[in-house]
Amino acid sequence: MASFGILTISYQRTKVLELFLASIQRLRKELGVDFPCVVVGDAEHASLCERSKVHHITQENHPASRKFNTGIDYLMSLGVDYCIILGSDDICNAELLRNLIVDMDKGIDLISINTVYFYAGDGKYKGQLIRIVTTQLLGVARCISANIIRQAGTLWTRDKSWGMDGDCLRNILPYVKTKTLVQGICVDVKTNANLNKFSFWRGQVGDRRDPQEFYEFLSEEEKIILNEL
Numbered sequence: 357m358a359s360f361g362i363l364t365i366s367y368q369r370t371k372v373l374e375l376f377l378a379s380i381q382r383l384r385k386e387l388g389v390d391f392p393c394v395v396v397g398d399a400e401h402a403s404l405c406e407r408s409k410v411h412h413i414t415q416e417n418h419p420a421s422r423k424f425n426t427g428i429d430y431l432m433s434l435g436v437d438y439c440i441i442l443g444s445d446d447i448c449n450a451e452l453l454r455n456l457i458v459d460m461d462k463g464i465d466l467i468s469i470n471t472v473y474f475y476a477g478d479g480k481y482k483g484q485l486i487r488i489v490t491t492q493l494l495g496v497a498r499c500i501s502a503n504i505i506r507q508a509g510t511l512w513t514r515d516k517s518w519g520m521d522g523d524c525l526r527n528i529l530p531y532v533k534t535k536t537l538v539q540g541i542c543v544d545v546k547t548n549a550n551l552n553k554f555s556f557w558r559g560q561v562g563d564r565r566d567p568q569e570f571y572e573f574l575s576e577e578e579k580i581i582l583n584e585l
Contacts, residue, residue, distance in 0.1 A: 358460035359391075360438040360499070363427030364446070366397030367417045369549050372445050372477070373401055375581045377408040379447045382575040386450040387457075394430045395444070396423040421512035421520050428511055432502060438467075439505065441498045441524075445545045448497060449573040452540020456499050459536050466528065466535040467499040473543040474562075475570055476554040477585035484554070485543070485570050488562040493535065495521030497542045500528060507531040543570050547585055 362380065366373045373395070380393050394411040395401060405412035413430060415423050424441070431439045438460050442448070452469070459467045472494055476484045498521075505511065508528045512520060546554035571579065 357389075357457060358437040359435070360440055360457070360460060361392040361394065361431035361434060361436045362440045362442055363394045363396070363424070363431055364442045364444045365420055365423040365427065366395050366401055366444040367420075368398065369444070369547065370401065370404070371581060371585055372545065372547060372549075373397075373404060375447065375545065375578060375585070376442075376444045377404060377410055378575060378577045378581055380410060381408055382578065383448065383450055383453055387453055392431065392434055392436065394427050396427045397444075418517050419515035420517040421515055421523065424520065424524075425510055425512050428505060432505060437502050439500050439502065441495070441500070442542075443496065443544065445547075445550075446496055447543045447545060447570075447574070447578070449541040452497060452538065452542055455538035455540050456497070459538060460499065463501070464534045464536050465501045465504050465532045466493070467538060468493040468535070469497050469540065469542060470494060470537050471539075472496055473541060473565065473570065474554055474557040475543050475545050475567065477545045477547045477582065479548050479554065481554050481558060483567055484558070485565040485567040486558060486562040487565050488557065488560060493525070493537065495524070496544065497540075498524070504528050504531050541569070541573070545582070545585070
C-alpha cells in the first residue's frame with residue numbers, strides 16, 4: 357500500500373483542533389494504519405497534538421501559506437508517497453481515505469474530491485448541514501504524489517493567508533499527468549470564528565442534508581467535542 361501523511365495548519369480555535377485530532381485517531385483505528393499527521397500552528401497546541409500522537413511544529417500564523425509549506429516539508433522528510441492536505445476544521449469519513457488509497461496505489465498524480473459538506477458548529481444555524489457539488493478539483497482533501505511535489509518544489513510561492521488553493525494548484529499542474537476524483541465525505545465544520553461563516557455557504561447553491569449523515573461516522577469522542585463547540 358502506498359504510504360501517506362496528513363497535514364493541516366491551526367490558529368487559535370483550540371476546540372476545533374481537538375475535534376480534528378479526535379478524527380485522526382478514529383481514521384487510524386478504522387483504517388488500521390498508523391499514518392503520520394502534522395499540525396503547524398500555535399505553540400499552545402503542541403501538548404494536544406502530542407497526546408494524539410500527531411507531530412506539531414510551532415510557526416507564526418501569517419502568512420499561512422508558509423505553514424503549509426512547512427507541513428509538506430515535514431511529511432516529505434518522512435519519505436511518504438503522498439501528502440493529503442486538510443483544514444483543521446475538515447472532518448473526513450474513513451470511506452474517503454479508503455478511496456484515496458485505492459488511487460494512490462494506482463500511482464495517480466493528483467487525487468481530490470468535488471463534493472464538500474459544511475456544518476454549523478455554533479451560532480444561529482448550529483447543527484445544520486449542507487452539501488455543495490462542483491465540477492472542480494477542490495483544495496480540501498487534496499492528495500498529491502510525492503513525485504509531483506519534488507518536481508514542483510515549493511507548492512505555495514505567494515505569501516498569503518487566504519485564497520491559497522489556487523496558488524498550490526498552479527504550481528503543481530504543469531507536472532500532473534494523471535488526476536482523478538473520489539467519493540467520500542469531508543465536512544468543513546464552521547464556527548463564528550471563521551472568516552467565511554456557515555451563513556455564507558448556506559446562501560450558495562447547495563442542498564440541505566440530514567446532519568445524521570455527518571454524525572453517523574463520528575466517534576463518541578468527536579460527538580462530545582462537536583457538542584461543546
